[in-house]
Amino acid sequence: MLDAFAPFKWEALFARWPEILSAFGTTVLISFFALILALALGVIFGVLSVSRFAPLRAITRVYVEVVQNVPLLLQAFVFYALLPLIGINMTTMYIGIFAIGIYHGGYISEVVRSGIGSIHRGQFEAAKSQGFSYWQSMFIIILPQAMRIILPPLAVQAANLVKNTSILAFFVGGEIMYFSNSFAGSTSYYGPVYLVAAVLYFIICFPLSRLALYLERRTRSHKHVTTGDATEHLATDPTEVTPGSHDITGHTAAESLAAGIQTMHETVDIAPAVVAPSPRHPLHVIVDPNDPDSIRRAYPITGRRAAEIADEIGRELQQQIEDECDGDEACMRRKTARRRRRLRLARHRRTRGGEVAMAELFTWINMRFLLQGLGMTLVISAIAIVCSIVLGTVISIMRTSNNRVLSAIATVYIEIFKNTPLLLWIMFTFFVAQLPPLGAAVLAFTLFTSASVAEIVRGGLASVPFGQYEAAKSQGFSIVQTYVLIILPQALRNMIPALLSQFVTTIKDTSFLWGAMAVQELMGRGMILMNSYNSTEQIFAIFGIMAVLYFIVCFTLSQIVRAYQRKLKRERTS
Structure with a gap:
């Protein structure tokens, strides 16, 4: 494996430093414009989500649910194929900005809704008594006060948006991941370019993550900020329920969800390699101009x-x-x-x-073919989430330990995987470590997702009263016995909603395994099926079937999260 980082490979990479800088700049530019679009949509739909007009709330809820329960990759590919058919001609980069902006607009709308819900109900009544209209009340009175609550998860969303720009690697977007794949495919020098890509993503995302944590700590330090006083007003709408990773507020956003909204990645071919790529590299194709x-x-x-x-x-x-x-x-x-x-x-x-x-x-053979792909998606996701829970628990205990070395190792581990795209580690485990496709997929998902799970577990451990630790110590329990028999069982019930939400994220993340390593999960089987049909109607029908299957699974799990959180809320208030 060390040969993957031979000096001559680094020399070949840094000889193309102008292209590296160009890709870095393109990533920043795409992220900026996509964030502007996401903020505009998020504020608008966030305000509409608390409207007294039921149809507006319903429209907002449909938008949010579709965005959150269908992979970003699938949404981007639909935009890529659909917009030219309706006469809207955009470059690939603008289509990526459009897709990413719409996707994150749904999440930011939930952030805005939560911020509005944190404002005391009296502020709404006071604005109304002064003759302010609904929109004036929101933009002049409510939203400025809600910014303390909105800003921490907003910074998290900005970091996640940057990582999600990696989907453009499959649409010839010219950003960091596209350059990495192109360079690796044309030279078969995988190790150096993927490490450099990780550093570049880290440079952008780490400051945003630290900003989110700083804003969260600052918000908690202001004791006069009252949250949750408008909850009863919002709860009159049955859709206004706190879903695990959907209602992104406060400490949960800054800690547990820092890596929870990951990118989906396309399954189409990108630009052909200059020379014959490695046989393990499915992202590039070789064409004969005379054929x-x-x-x-x-x-x-x-x-x-x-x-x-x-x-x-x-x-x-x-x-x-x-x-x-x-x-x-x-x-x-x-x-x-x-x-x-x-x-x-x-x-x-x-x-x-x-x-x-x-x-x-619409034959049973085709439907069975896709359902088998869905089964593969669920199996990979389940194995990855189980392994992530085990590893994430160990990392979380290390981070909260009194041993500074163990705590530092765990912190570095979390920060590295939290601030780099999942696709990067899929490529790394497959091409650099040279693992079989399924092994590389499970390993990459485990390493990456365990960073998020570690934060979820840490939050669950913090919810257990300190007296439980003292009681276990007084009874002669060892550290391992204390956690396994006393602490973790109590923390688990508080962690279940976030863990299920992470499972939803993992299911959507599997959609790029076909493009990265030709694993025949749901997205891969859908792309294989498309090669058998030529008409536009059939192609979009296949897109629709895949979207419906993803939506059914993810929405069902989201509803389970909501139901369980309602149960926990009733138990706390009773």
Whole structure:
């Protein structure tokens, strides 16, 4: 493995330092504009989520649930394929900004909603008595006061947004992860480039994470800030329930959720390598310029290209009619009308053919194929979350121990994985450690997710009264016995909602395993199925089926989280 970091590989990497700096700048630029869009959407939908007008609350809830329960990768790919078909032509970078901004807008709207819910109800009544309108009350009176509560999780969201820019590596986005994959695919020098990418992401995300922690501590130091006084007012809406990782507030956001909203990654090919890549590298394809079939397989026709081709054909046909009629307007009208009738007839035939094509798609064989992929997704997620709980518990105990060395090791471990993208460690374990696909996937998920689980466990341990530790010590229990028999069982009931929310995140994160290492989970099987169909309707139907399957699983788990949190709340208040 040490050969992966040979000096000549570092020399080859740093010889391209202008491209490294360019990728770093592109990542910062994309993150900035995506954050602006996410903030705008988050504030608007956050304010609407506490509106007295039920349809507005329902629209907001639908937006939030779809965003939170469907992988970002799938959403980005739908935008990438859909926007050109409806006449909106954007570069890949702008499509990425659009997708990431919409995705994080849903999470920021929950942050804003929670901040509004922390303001005393009297502030609403006072603003109303002074003649302020709803929007004036929110933007002049309520939101400025709520900023103390909003800012810590907002900084966490900014860090998560930066990590989520790595999805553009599969859309030729030009950011850090795209450069890393391109360099690794063209040279097979994986180790140095992925370490440098980790450092660059860390440089951006670590200050944001520390800012979130600083703001959280500052918020707790202001004892006059009263939170939760508007909860009863918001609770009249049955959708206003605190879901594990969805209602991102306070210490939970700054600590437990610092790495909880991770990126989904695309499964399409990116730019071809300059030279033949490693056989283990599925992210790059080699095309032969003299072989049209290889180009078609590597770069399928997108919606934008299809529109351009249709426009060219239309102009050619119109010119042909003008040449045949030699300027005779009556002849041109007849031929144009005849061509339109033929087109209408052809569209009618295609519609009937489309119905047949959709019937061919919705067969039990295809559905079983996708359900098997969903099963693989759940198995990988379950194994990863179990391993993460074990490792995360050990890391959490190390961090809270009195041994400074163990505490420092645990802190460094958490900060490294909390401030770098998951895709980076998937690539690292697969290409640098040369592990089999499933082994690399489980290891990467375990290492990465355990950092978040460690923070969840630490919060659970902090919820256990200190007297329990003293009582166990007085009874002669060892440290291991104290944690296993006394502390962890009591902390577990408080950790269950956050752990289930992390399980939801892990399920969505598995969607990039096909693009990274060709593991046939749900997203991978959907992409394989797409290769068997050609029509736009069939392709988008497959997208829809995958989105529905992800949504059913993730939304169900989210509802379990909500139900369990309601139960805990009733037990505390009774």
